[in-house]
Amino acid sequence: MLSRMAKSSKREIIFTAAAKLFRDRGYQATSMRDLAEAVDLKASSLYNHIGSKEEILKEICLANADKFSAGMQEVMHSKVSPLEKIKALINMHINIAVNDYTSVTSFNDEWRHLGEPALSDFKEKRKKYEREFLAIIKEGIAQKQLQDINPMVCMYTILSSTQWVYDAHLDLDQAQMSMDIKRMLINGMELRV
Amino acid sequence: MLSRMAKSSKREIIFTAAAKLFRDRGYQATSMRDLAEAVDLKASSLYNHIGSKEEILKEICLANADKFSAGMQEVMHSKVSPLEKIKALINMHINIAVNDYTSVTSFNDEWRHLGEPALSDFKEKRKKYEREFLAIIKEGIAQKQLQDINPMVCMYTILSSTQWVYDAHLDLDQAQMSMDIKRMLINGMELRV
Numbered sequence: 163m164l165s166r167m168a169k170s171s172k173r174e175i176i177f178t179a180a181a182k183l184f185r186d187r188g189y190q191a192t193s194m195r196d197l198a199e200a201v202d203l204k205a206s207s208l209y210n211h212i213g214s215k216e217e218i219l220k221e222i223c224l225a226n227a228d229k230f231s232a233g234m235q236e237v238m239h240s241k242v243s244p245l246e247k248i249k250a251l252i253n254m255h256i257n258i259a260v261n262d263y264t265s266v267t268s269f270n271d272e273w274r275h276l277g278e279p280a281l282s283d284f285k286e287k288r289k290k291y292e293r294e295f296l297a298i299i300k301e302g303i304a305q306k307q308l309q310d311i312n313p314m315v316c317m318y319t320i321l322s323s324t325q326w327v328y329d330a331h332l333d334l335d336q337a338q339m340s341m342d343i344k345r346m347l348i349n350g351m352e353l354r355v
Numbered sequence: 356m357l358s359r360m361a362k363s364s365k366r367e368i369i370f371t372a373a374a375k376l377f378r379d380r381g382y383q384a385t386s387m388r389d390l391a392e393a394v395d396l397k398a399s400s401l402y403n404h405i406g407s408k409e410e411i412l413k414e415i416c417l418a419n420a421d422k423f424s425a426g427m428q429e430v431m432h433s434k435v436s437p438l439e440k441i442k443a444l445i446n447m448h449i450n451i452a453v454n455d456y457t458s459v460t461s462f463n464d465e466w467r468h469l470g471e472p473a474l475s476d477f478k479e480k481r482k483k484y485e486r487e488f489l490a491i492i493k494e495g496i497a498q499k500q501l502q503d504i505n506p507m508v509c510m511y512t513i514l515s516s517t518q519w520v521y522d523a524h525l526d527l528d529q530a531q532m533s534m535d536i537k538r539m540l541i542n543g544m545e546l547r548v
Contacts, residue, residue: 187467188381188383188464188467190381190383190384191383191468271381274380274381275384309538309539309542311535311538311539312527312531312532312535314527315527315531315532315535315536315539316535316539318519318520319516319536319539319540321519322515322516322518322519323512323515323516325515326511326514326515327511334505334507334508338505338508339505339508342504342505342508342509343508343512345502345504345543346502346504346508346509346512346540346543346544347512347539347543348543349502349542349543349544350538350539350540350541350542350543350544351539351542351543
């Protein structure tokens with residue numbers, strides 16, 4: 163049991179290291195040898211923990227998609243207004259972007275390197291997420307909480323505005339940054355009467 | 356003379372094709388063979404026009420940086436308020452993102468693959484652009500045209516919000532999209548008294 167736990171935590175270390183390498187060099191430029199070096203293993207030992215680079219990409223992308231889906235389900239079923247739901251989603255995006263290295267991998271278009279059926283699976287989850295997000299925005303417009311902006315423009319502006327925040331070298335206070343992004347986005351959407 | 360013109364236009368065709376390939380597959384996954392195929396040349400003929408894949412990346416990134424710098428100079432020296440300057444910059448970003456395939460290459464972090472001294476040159480141009488953008492935002496806050504948001508947060512929200520628009524399959528009307536993004540961003544920044 164202990165050895166299984168140790169193995170699973172080693173796996174996590176490998177995934178985090180891989181996510182950092184994918185972020186800094188890109189998925190394709192990262193070799194298994196780079197990864198082995200980053201976690202201080204021989205390449206041959208690395209294969210005791212993971213089967214291939216694509217397996218890592220697949221797990222990272224699908225785990226991220228599931229994380230966002232779970233958050234969306236919670237938000238969708240909460241008894242608050244569309245605007246409050248959108249605030250909660252912006253919070254979620256910023257938190258995940260700031261705290262989870264692996265999220266950058268799926269944000270940064272690296273998912274394009276997924277093979278089938280993972281690629282279709284990932285795209286389907288993403289589409290579903292976007293459909294649900296759009297429905298909340300449309301509801302906010304219908305309820306006259308939001309300006310009558312094209313819902314897709316509104317959604318992509320939110321999604322892209324919460325993607326640069328992982329850039330740690332910017333040295334911004336996270337709480338302040340998160341509040342300012344929300345202020346700017348929410349202010350920008352809200353309908354004032 | 357005619358043959359020189361023809362050569363230069365062939366070069367342009369190659370650059371546009373390369374930019375599309377870089378966008379769709381990534382710089383590293385694109386081979387000179389792919390590029391030759393895309394422009395209907397033999398790989399050996401391709402080398403009559405360009406020296407290497409990196410030469411293309413370098414020209415694309417630096418030409419883009421210069422384009423943005425030129426736009427910034429024009430905006431900086433125009434006799435309008437900071438808010439109007441920011442509107443002009445948002446316009447420029449959307450226009451370039453929508454109309455210039457090659458811009459995606461430099462947006463999408465592909466510039467990381469540049470070698471020296473091009474890499475330092477590109478980074479320096481980008482830093483200068485960002486410093487000038489930040490100065491306009493700070494001036495807007497000082498003049499109480501803009502909310503007191505962290506200028507860097509404000510700038511990165513603008514820069515990232517204008518990056519997804521090249522995604523042509525979204526099938527949005529460009530004028531409408533451009534207007535809605537501006538409405539959302541400007542509304543979000545503006546200080547109302």
